[in-house]
Amino acid sequence: MLTLYHFWSSTCSRKVRITLAEKGIEWVSHHIDIVNKLENLDPDYVRLNPKGVVPTLDHDGKVIIESNIIIEYLDDTFPEIPLKPEDTYERAKMRLWMDVAEFQIHKNINVISYNKRHVPRVNKLFTKEEQRDLLKNFPDADKRAAMLERLENGVSEDQEAFAEQRLCEAMDKIEETLGESVWLAGDQFSLADIAVAPFIERFEANGLDTLVDWSKRPKAGDWWQRVQARPSYQTAYAFENPNA
Ligand SMILES: N[C@@H](CCC(=O)N[C@@H](CS)C(=O)NCC(=O)O)C(=O)O
Structure with missing residues (x-):
């Protein structure tokens, strides 16, 4: 099971x-x-x-x-x-995209969504003192340190701009790659597309217009449409909050 x-x-x-x-x-x-x-x-x-x-x-x-x-x-x-692609080089490319999804995209979208989404949501639920206590006990040491630092010092405009730049670079790489293949790691849909595409929805949710202006990156726009049209994407996103 x-x-x-x-x-x-x-x-x-x-x-x-x-x-x-x-x-x-x-x-x-x-x-x-x-x-x-x-x-x-x-x-x-x-x-x-x-x-x-x-x-x-x-x-x-x-x-x-x-x-x-x-x-x-x-x-x-x-x-x-x-x-996963059959070809071992494409498989390596797939793993590189999975790495980009985690260490470039996820990392930087977290920086950008901190002021916009995280702070208002958490401030509604907990006082700053309560947040500090919760974070002091957060299990993961890296996240604990990063979130405590953010709680005390916030995320600056410079940090946000740097994060957006790193996301822009990832989008440019997506556009370039889709000029060479139908999907990110070759001509078949793979774990690379699954790892990267859901973050586009986060860019939209955070109003990051420069990242999702498809007139600037038409191949990425077409790819994003193709991912969203897949029944798997629709099933995954149809899962609703059971506590709502
Ligand atoms: N690298 C991890 C990241 C997991 C992660 O950050 N999950 C978030 C939700 S997308 C979470 O559980 N956050 C809870 C919290 O920070 O308190 C993975 O890919 O599974």
Whole structure:
């Protein structure tokens, strides 16, 4: 049995739900409310995911964390509908895109959404003192340090501008790549597309118009339309907040 611990609107959770839908795999949902209930910090959950984040996959008692590792595990374990290129060079490119998704795109969209989305949401729920106490106990040391630093000093306009620049570079690379192949890692839809595309929705949600001006990057715009048209994308995004 496959149980996915996930949050309805988390991009990393959506990556896994797209992969499950592409492959037609049955799974059981265990929703973790990371916003209002902070269920990601429950000791029982942290035992599964020591970083205190979603998603986590439990496959017959085998626990896997990190969305990129989860989607590759799913593809390795259920190979009937492959989401990795046959060619080993394209496979390497796919992994590079997965790396870009995590260490360039996810990292920098987090910087940009801090003032716009994170601060207003969290300030409604907790005082600054409560936020400090919560963060001091955050399980993942890197995230704990980064978030405490942000809580005390905020995110500056310069930091936001730098983050947007790094995202622009990623978008330029997407545009360039799609001039060479139909999908990001060759001519077949792959885990590269699944890892990267859901972040475009975050750019839109954060009103990052320069990143999603498709007249400037038409190939990326076409690719984004093609990803959204896939039933797997629609299924993954149709998962609604069970606590609403
Ligand atoms: N590298 C991790 C990142 C996971 C992550 O940052 N998850 C976010 C939601 S997209 C989370 O759980 N945040 C909870 C929190 O920061 O309190 C992955 O890809 O699985």
